[in-house]
Amino acid sequence: MSFKRDKKEEEDSGGNPYQNLDKTIILQEARYFNQSPVNPRKCSLILTKILYLLNQGEQKFTTQEATEAFFATTKLFQSKDVMLRRMVYLCIKELSTLAQDVIIVTSSLTKDMTGKEDLYRAAAIRALCSITDSTMLQAIERYMKQAIVDKNSAVSSAALVSALHLSSTAPDLVRRWANEAQEAISSENAMVSYHALGVVAGSRRNDKLSTVKLVTRLARAPLKSPYALCLLIRLAAQLVEDDDSDAAQPYIEFIECCLRHKSEMVIYEAAHAIVNLRKTARDLAPAVSVLQLFCGSSKASLRLAGARTLARLTAKHPTAVAACAVDLENLISDPNRSVATLAVTTLLATGAESSVDR
Amino acid sequence: MVHTTMEGSLFEPTLYIVKGMCILDNDGNRILAKYYDKDIMPTAKEQKAFEKNLFNKTHRANAEIIMLEGLTCVYKSNVDLFFYVMGSSHENELILQSVLNTLYESVSILLRRNVERRVLLDNLDAVMLAFDEICDGGVILDTDPTSIVGRAALRTEDVPLGEQTVAQILQNIMNM
Numbered sequence: 256m257s258f259k260r261d262k263k264e265e266e267d268s269g270g271n272p273y274q275n276l277d278k279t280i281i282l283q284e285a286r287y288f289n290q291s292p293v294n295p296r297k298c299s300l301i302l303t304k305i306l307y308l309l310n311q312g313e314q315k316f317t318t319q320e321a322t323e324a325f326f327a328t329t330k331l332f333q334s335k336d337v338m339l340r341r342m343v344y345l346c347i348k349e350l351s352t353l354a355q356d357v358i359i360v361t362s363s364l365t366k367d368m369t370g371k372e373d374l375y376r377a378a379a380i381r382a383l384c385s386i387t388d389s390t391m392l393q394a395i396e397r398y399m400k401q402a403i404v405d406k407n408s409a410v411s412s413a414a415l416v417s418a419l420h421l422s423s424t425a426p427d428l429v430r431r432w433a434n435e436a437q438e439a440i441s442s443e444n445a446m447v448s449y450h451a452l453g454v455v456a457g458s459r460r461n462d463k464l465s466t467v468k469l470v471t472r473l474a475r476a477p478l479k480s481p482y483a484l485c486l487l488i489r490l491a492a493q494l495v496e497d498d499d500s501d502a503a504q505p506y507i508e509f510i511e512c513c514l515r516h517k518s519e520m521v522i523y524e525a526a527h528a529i530v531n532l533r534k535t536a537r538d539l540a541p542a543v544s545v546l547q548l549f550c551g552s553s554k555a556s557l558r559l560a561g562a563r564t565l566a567r568l569t570a571k572h573p574t575a576v577a578a579c580a581v582d583l584e585n586l587i588s589d590p591n592r593s594v595a596t597l598a599v600t601t602l603l604a605t606g607a608e609s610s611v612d613r
Numbered sequence: 614m615v616h617t618t619m620e621g622s623l624f625e626p627t628l629y630i631v632k633g634m635c636i637l638d639n640d641g642n643r644i645l646a647k648y649y650d651k652d653i654m655p656t657a658k659e660q661k662a663f664e665k666n667l668f669n670k671t672h673r674a675n676a677e678i679i680m681l682e683g684l685t686c687v688y689k690s691n692v693d694l695f696f697y698v699m700g701s702s703h704e705n706e707l708i709l710q711s712v713l714n715t716l717y718e719s720v721s722i723l724l725r726r727n728v729e730r731r732v733l734l735d736n737l738d739a740v741m742l743a744f745d746e747i748c749d750g751g752v753i754l755d756t757d758p759t760s761i762v763g764r765a766a767l768r769t770e771d772v773p774l775g776e777q778t779v780a781q782i783l784q785n786i787m788n789m
Binding site: 271272273284299300303306307310311312313335338341342345348374377378381386409412413416417419420445446449450453456482485486489490492493496500519520524527531532554555556557559560563564591592593594 | 622623624625626628629643645646647656657660661674676677678679680687700705706707708709710711731734737738739741742744749750752753755756757760764765
């Protein structure tokens with residue numbers, strides 16, 4: 256124990272620049288930002304300290320202190336250093352909820368978002384949208400639409416995710432960007448297509464008919480992105496739940512088709528949906544056998560996913576789960592406590608006498 | 614974000630999947646943490662209490678995943694650092710796992726495979742940027758470590774020798 260403490264002391268003195276930071280001293284250091292020319296490394300370190308303090312959340316910044324720090328930070332826009340600029344964006348985002356008059360950086364950020372430097376653009380969009388309120392949105396709407404269909408995938412993703420965040424405060428405005436988002440669904444980039452689907456589905460949330468159209472179209476020519484596929488499975492599953500007639504058959508077929516996908520994430524998503532939708536044990540068989548395989552995986556998160564979904568099934572179809580009793584018994588002594596607990600409770604619920612004896 | 618905890622219900626079709634991400638040191642102290650859902654642990658005090666609890670339950674058992682206080686947490690540790698990604702207990706665990714892999718791999722590349730506390734603190738700014746590139750307000754932004762690092766580690770390595778520490782010079786020599 257004493258050895259450990261010595262080692263700790265040695266470590267603490269061994270250059271942790273973030274030990275015992277004090278808010279007032281940092282705010283004084285931030286005055287250094289006014290100097291010109293800017294020293295990127297030194298300023299970046301001060302910004303890191305500010306962010307570290309905010310992240311620790313123990314020394315609260317008053318509105319005045321946050322505003323002071325924010326305005327000091329804006330002086331750094333004169334530097335062209337990419338890393339420093341990115342740290343400035345991060346600080347703007349973190350301080351925007353605490354400081355006043357943050358909209359003064361709007362024009363600087365708009366310039367970066369439409370500028371030539373690709374490394375600025377995506378991050379500038381996200382920072383800009385975090386300080387913009389719905390009244391200011393109109394002014395940047397045109398740029399946002401362009402950014403959504405930008406060739407650079409980071410820019411496109413940043414604009415789509417920002418649009419999604421904004422849709423909670425300015426839904427009508429963001430709905431006008433749906434055409435651009437629609438176009439981005441077919442992007443080659445997996446993340447862009449995922450974000451675009453999220454935005455489009457979100458804008459149609461209360462419009463069942465157009466959701467049906469969207470899902471039907473995409474289920475015919477499935478997306479490449481595993482993340483987008485997971486989302487599509489969820490959308491399809493919801494439609495099945497709302498309307499259990501024969502009209503839902505194509506969705507079921509699409510989901511079952513996803514059981515044969517190469518990504519485990521998608522396979523599990525499909526199995527989980529089927530287990531929660533299908534009514535008879537026979538229809539469940541393919542999904543249950545996938546979950547059974549998961550239970551024998553070497554990865555703990557797969558075992559947990561399999562066991563957890565099977566545990567849910569016990570309430571509806573104890574017989575279907577009983578078929579997996581042996582696999583679940585193997586999990587009783589699983590090194591992962593969460594997995595073992597799930598296995599035990601599931602077995603007790605299915606309660607086959609043969610397994611109780613063992 | 615309304616989450617039904619109903620038994621046997623479907624996953625919610627949303628992009629807001631990540632509830633939080635954090636990196637703790639080997640005493641369970643926070644190095645970096647972000648929580649994305651205002652309804653879950655809104656104050657720093659609650660968050661730190663949760664982190665302590667999480668750490669106590671995970672630092673000895675390297676079991677990859679745990680269900681705690683209504684959240685699913687996937688985790689991974691190395692030397693004296695612990696990486697966690699949290700999501701709703703009603704979420705596809707494998708998606709959370711992929712976010713954790715992204716976080717760990719990105720940090721690992723940034724730290725030139727020396728994933729330990731001191732090296733991380735020396736590169737804290739880059740790690741903060743990587744954090745920000747992986748998840749935006751609970752939405753998974755990118756899962757490709759190479760592109761994340763490409764956007765987070767932009768330090769121009771042109772520090773004059775006189776301003777470098779001995780450790781940095783040694784590190785540069787090692788990496789040649």
